[in-house]
Amino acid sequence: MYKLDFVTKTFHKGQMNVIALNDVNLDIADGEWLAVQGRTGHGKTTLLYTLGALDRPTSGTVEFDGQDLSRLTEAQLTQIRASSIGFIFQTFNLIPTLSALENVESALIPLGVKTDERRDRAARTLADLGLGNRLRHLPAELSGGQQQRVGIARALVKEPRVLLADEPTGNLDEDTRDEIISLLEKLWQDHGLTLVIVTHDTSVARRAQRIATVSHGKVTFRTQEG
Amino acid sequence: MFFLTYLRRELRHRARQGLVIAVGLAVGIGLVVVVTAAADGVRNAQAAVLHALYGVGTDITVTTPGGKAPSHTSGSGAFDSPGQNAQHVDQLGAEIGLVDESFVSRIAHLHDVAATVGGLADLTDTSLTIPSLKQLGPGGKPPASALNPVEFSVDAIDTAHTQLGPYASGTLSSGRGFRASDAHAYVAVVDYDYAAAHKITAGSSVTVAGHRFTVIGISRQPQGGGASDVYIPLAVAQQLGVGPFGASLHGMVDTIYATAASAADIATVQQEIQALLPSATVSTSSSLASAITGSLSSASSLANDLGRWLAIAVLGASFAVASLLIMAAVGRRTREFGTLKAIGWRSRRIMSQVMGESLVIGAAGAIVGTALGLGGAAVINAIAPTVSATVGLVPGSPAPENVSFNGSGSHTTPAAGYDQTVAVHMSAPVTISVIILAVVLALAGGIIAGSFGSWRAARLDPATALSRVE
Numbered sequence: 001m002y003k004l005d006f007v008t009k010t011f012h013k014g015q016m017n018v019i020a021l022n023d024v025n026l027d028i029a030d031g032e033w034l035a036v037q038g039r040t041g042h043g044k045t046t047l048l049y050t051l052g053a054l055d056r057p058t059s060g061t062v063e064f065d066g067q068d069l070s071r072l073t074e075a076q077l078t079q080i081r082a083s084s085i086g087f088i089f090q091t092f093n094l095i096p097t098l099s100a101l102e103n104v105e106s107a108l109i110p111l112g113v114k115t116d117e118r119r120d121r122a123a124r125t126l127a128d129l130g131l132g133n134r135l136r137h138l139p140a141e142l143s144g145g146q147q148q149r150v151g152i153a154r155a156l157v158k159e160p161r162v163l164l165a166d167e168p169t170g171n172l173d174e175d176t177r178d179e180i181i182s183l184l185e186k187l188w189q190d191h192g193l194t195l196v197i198v199t200h201d202t203s204v205a206r207r208a209q210r211i212a213t214v215s216h217g218k219v220t221f222r223t224q225e226g
Numbered sequence: 227m228f229f230l231t232y233l234r235r236e237l238r239h240r241a242r243q244g245l246v247i248a249v250g251l252a253v254g255i256g257l258v259v260v261v262t263a264a265a266d267g268v269r270n271a272q273a274a275v276l277h278a279l280y281g282v283g284t285d286i287t288v289t290t291p292g293g294k295a296p297s298h299t300s301g302s303g304a305f306d307s308p309g310q311n312a313q314h315v316d317q318l319g320a321e322i323g324l325v326d327e328s329f330v331s332r333i334a335h336l337h338d339v340a341a342t343v344g345g346l347a348d349l350t351d352t353s354l355t356i357p358s359l360k361q362l363g364p365g366g367k368p369p370a371s372a373l374n375p376v377e378f379s380v381d382a383i384d385t386a387h388t389q390l391g392p393y394a395s396g397t398l399s400s401g402r403g404f405r406a407s408d409a410h411a412y413v414a415v416v417d418y419d420y421a422a423a424h425k426i427t428a429g430s431s432v433t434v435a436g437h438r439f440t441v442i443g444i445s446r447q448p449q450g451g452g453a454s455d456v457y458i459p460l461a462v463a464q465q466l467g468v469g470p471f472g473a474s475l476h477g478m479v480d481t482i483y484a485t486a487a488s489a490a491d492i493a494t495v496q497q498e499i500q501a502l503l504p505s506a507t508v509s510t511s512s513s514l515a516s517a518i519t520g521s522l523s524s525a526s527s528l529a530n531d532l533g534r535w536l537a538i539a540v541l542g543a544s545f546a547v548a549s550l551l552i553m554a555a556v557g558r559r560t561r562e563f564g565t566l567k568a569i570g571w572r573s574r575r576i577m578s579q580v581m582g583e584s585l586v587i588g589a590a591g592a593i594v595g596t597a598l599g600l601g602g603a604a605v606i607n608a609i610a611p612t613v614s615a616t617v618g619l620v621p622g623s624p625a626p627e628n629v630s631f632n633g634s635g636s637h638t639t640p641a642a643g644y645d646q647t648v649a650v651h652m653s654a655p656v657t658i659s660v661i662i663l664a665v666v667l668a669l670a671g672g673i674i675a676g677s678f679g680s681w682r683a684a685r686l687d688p689a690t691a692l693s694r695v696e
Binding site for chain 2: 045049052054055075078079081082083086087089091093095096097098102105106107109110111115118154155158
């Protein structure tokens with residue numbers, strides 16, 4: 001799925017250069033569940049955004065399904081994000097003026113799916129995640145766990161190849177956290193997705209197949225058994 | 227449709243801000259509508275003044291200056307000196323320069339002249355009683371009644387050609403107008419206001435130059451003055467009237483009206499007539515328009531200069547504020563747009579969303595602005611302020627004179643000033659083109675504001691946008 005070779009990402013802040021990723025080499029297999037841990041500011045989110053074609057590396061190559069993302073145009077990257085990559089955010093990032101159903105539909109808009117089919121797919125995805133009776137609710141009318149389920153539905157509805165989750169349980173209480181992680185685990189198993197989760201939570205990370213630790217822009221690994 | 231749903235929800239969510247932007251645009255639009263309507267009203271008022279003075283269809287007016295009336299102590303030739311008995315005199319007099327009527331056809335034959343007509347435009351009928359010698363007081367002072375001659379203005383019309391000149395501007399409110407067959411008849415058309423003041427109706431009669439004229443119609447002239455009290459046939463006036471110093475009016479006119487073949491020919495025709503009549507005053511409607519002073523002229527400057535620039539400044543400011551507010555709104559939605567980009571939305575789609583919201587706000591501004599403009603114009607129309615137009619040296623107007631009497635006859639001395647001041651009521655007509663202009667401006671404002679916002683949204687880097695803490 002992914003092959004990162006000597007990927008470096010440098011941010012220029014005035015006179016200072018901040019090296020967020022430093023010669024990262026990383027392979028992620030199809031269908032693998034990788035957890036990414038590390039201290040704040042050490043490059044976890046930058047790594048996630050690089051995998052998600054949201055950020056281009058300063059140097060190195062990022063291969064996704066054989067394509068070097070660093071060589072693609074912005075339009076091509078947008079198309080890959082639209083069709084193949086699902087994002088789940090810590091703060092849910094739902095559109096506040098759209099209902100749960102419409103938020104999930106928004107992921108299908110770039111794919112040009114017709115209205116009826118779009119609505120139908122969005123409704124089924126929400127129903128699969130236990131939100132069949134919350135379709136018309138606005139985000140402000142949903143609990144944190146429910147909002148994150150909507151976020152997950154939005155990521156899943158387009159049947160992506162990979163799910164990238166940035167601290168998906170960071171804003172949730174312990175019970176809801178377990179609920180969400182269990183849900184992601186089930187989806188990973190059922191859909192054969194490649195799942196990359198950035199998390200501070202070791203209990204969450206331990207459920208993944210492999211744990212990557214990012215420290216000062218460098219990546220090291222631990223493999224989980226079972 | 228998702229686009230409309232998102233747009234509608236977002237506008238409702240930010241209704242207050244949208245309202246502020248729309249009202250800002252509306253104020254600018256409303257001011258443009260009011261100023262444009264006021265400018266149109268001023269132009270209409272100027273046209274009314276010109277039409278009243280000139281008549282519909284007249285491009286050029288030709289007059290000749292009259293000679294100065296000398297002071298005299300004996301009879302002027304118009305009025306006799308007091309005698310043994312009191313005398314009632316009713317005289318129709320012309321007081322400005324006369325031109326041979328043959329010049330009317332000579333001008334008509336000039337190249338680029340479409341039509342001409344001559345007339346006696348500034349006749350005055352004066353009736354008074356000259357006291358007898360016995361009625362004179364000490365030092366030859368006449369009785370009070372002799373100091374108050376009754377005067378009214380008379381305009382002599384070529385009844386075969388009534389389409390030019392100030393008479394042509396009037397509309398009949400009762401009776402009929404002149405026909406060619408009335409050329410030698412003792413018939414008259416009376417001005418509406420004069421008829422009302424003197425209780426004259428169609429079918430009644432008026433006395434002009436001591437002769438009874440049947441009133442065939444009552445004519446209402448457009449506001450702006452220049453109307454005579456009584457209109458009679460030219461041939462009759464030439465027979466009954468007297469010119470300056472008692473000259474005969476046979477075959478004479480004091481004003482020639484001409485129409486050029488096209489607007490482009492007016493200047494050429496003016497020059498040709500001037501060459502034909504070097505001593506004449508040949509004026510066009512544009513030269514008359516430029517001579518208009520008074521509050522109408524001030525209103526014109528106010529509407530066209532100050533008003534226009536004020537409207538442009540306010541409109542520019544409202545566009546700028548709208549752009550800033552929409553850019554700020556896009557800034558507040560950074561994470562939202564970053565998320566949409568992350569899930570695969572192209573910049574173009576996000577820009578169209580922002581632009582759509584701006585256009586709706588612009589449309590709301592157009593509606594409110596048009597309503598404000600209509601309201602402002604309605605206020606002007608309700609107040610209908612009166613403005614005055616003063617024309618120096620109105621073609622064909624006689625220099626006013628003061629008439630006094632002593633024991634040896636009448637004295638005439640020129641009065642100061644040649645100005646004619648007329649009053650017109652201002653209006654502010656709102657035409658469909660002004661409303662279309664308002665709508666176009668408001669939508670343009672929405673597009674300009676939306677363009678700035680869209681540009682900002684398009685430049686958003688999704689990774690940076692998602693990292694923003696809101």
